[in-house]
Amino acid sequence: MNVSVRPSWLALALTAVGAGAIGYALIRTHTEHRPVWVLVLGLISVVLWVVRSALAKAGLRRTAFACAVVVVVVGALVAAPTDGLTVVPAAIGVLVVLGDPRDPLWLGLLVGGVGIALVAVGAVPSGTDIPNLLGMMGGMLLGVFAGLSRRQFRVAEEQAVLLRERAVAMKEEASRIAIARDLHDVLAHSLGGLVIQLDAVDALLESGDADGARSRVVAARGLAADGLGEARRAVAALRDPEPAGAEPVPAAALRAALDDLIAAHRSLGGRAELRVTGDGTDLTAQQAEALQRALQEALSNARKHAPGQPVAAELVWQDDRVRVIVSNPLPATPAGAVGSPVSALAASGGHYGLEGMGERFAALPSGGSVQAAAVGGRFVLTAEAMLR
Structure with missing residues (x-):
């Protein structure tokens, strides 16, 4: 111009x-x-x-x-x-x-x-x-x-x-990416869980277990409500990513949030354990959110691509960084293969979760990184946030 x-x-x-x-x-x-x-x-x-x-x-x-x-x-x-x-x-x-x-x-x-x-x-x-x-x-x-x-x-x-x-164009692009990333995180967790619950309901109805199907419907309703709440929090975070005077997130609060994600994974029929090592410290809201989203995405991926496989999650505190490490055995048969009971769910993946996770950690004030690779027959995801 x-x-x-x-x-x-x-x-x-x-x-x-x-x-x-x-x-x-x-x-x-x-x-x-x-x-x-x-x-x-x-x-x-x-x-x-x-x-x-x-x-x-x-x-x-x-x-x-x-x-x-x-x-x-x-x-x-x-x-x-x-x-x-x-x-x-x-x-x-x-x-x-x-x-x-x-x-x-x-x-x-x-x-x-x-x-x-x-x-x-x-x-x-x-x-x-x-x-x-x-x-x-x-x-x-x-x-x-x-x-x-x-x-x-x-x-x-x-x-x-x-x-x-x-600068305006870059800001708009960053906002668009942030919206896409948060929508993916919310939808992959809540809708992916709904698919699993509805599949279970269908199987229970075919077997004549109406009470079991009803309990699954109730769980699905709760999952949908939780997803709606997450979507609203994501919209609020996009409007004000780091409110002025936002209080730090204690290590105990982060542990409780990760435990909730593990419990949700178990309620969907998965197996998972969380281990914590090191002395925790307070985090910013962005850091805590990134770590929670990392575990959430890792669990969603495990449900899609390695259903039924046990998931090992670890929260590792160090002096200058905190890591979330999630691993699960690689399935003998890909979950997206023809005839797989969750082929529709697995086919919904597009690697946007890992890409968005990397963007989220890279945007942290003190920096961060995400690595994902197959190591010794296991798929290992490591998300790291720098503390200083």
Whole structure:
């Protein structure tokens, strides 16, 4: 994008006043010793000065540029015969041409050089002395420097606008990723659990166990309610990721939250144990949330890809970091294989959980990382949050 370079109404009014003053001075100081063409060219440069500003205000950039070049050429040519009066519009014309970053720099410098040269050419027939000539050429040179300064300012302003737009775009992208990550976490846990419960209900109804099916329906209703609550908390967290004055999360509270996830996994027919090593410490809400989500995702993956396999989870406290390590045996037959009882659930995976988990830990204030790999016949996930 380009920063607007159209003159304001105030600038247009000041141009008209300045042009009027110089035009009046040209007429008042014109004598019989000056050729009429000098007065005519001087007035033309003044009039085109105003016309150029009006065209720029109207957005006719190329026409305004052409007017500025004519102002420089005509004004510089008659600068000496008019005792330097037309140096003003000529220097402003140079400033305008050089100051627009949309035009090539070399073109602006060429126009400025031609203007300075024409001042010297126009001084030859008028017999202007050297000091006055140098003063007029200095005025043109000031126009060149002012134009370069304005150009640099506008380029910097344009870059600042681009940086702001890029920052907004990056913020929107980060928000979109955060929404997708939290939706995945909530849906993978709650809806995945619902699929398991409904499969169990279907099997129990086929066997005629209505009471067992009813208990599974009640459990499914509770799971759906928990999922709705998680979704609401996720939305609240997206609106205010780290509320001002948020209290730290004690190690005991994190342990209780992880125990709840283990209990939920067991209620869905899974087997899991949680072991804690090391002395815990307080965590930020973001760190605690990331660790909970890591265990939640690992358990969801175990239910999908290794149903019935025991899950070993460990919370490891160290001086400068805390880890959640979750592992389970790799199944002999992939859970997504044809004929597998949970093939539909396994097929729902798309590796977005692990990707989102890595993004969540990488975004922690003190940093973090996630690693997942098959090690010795077991699938091991390690999520690590740095404490300092």
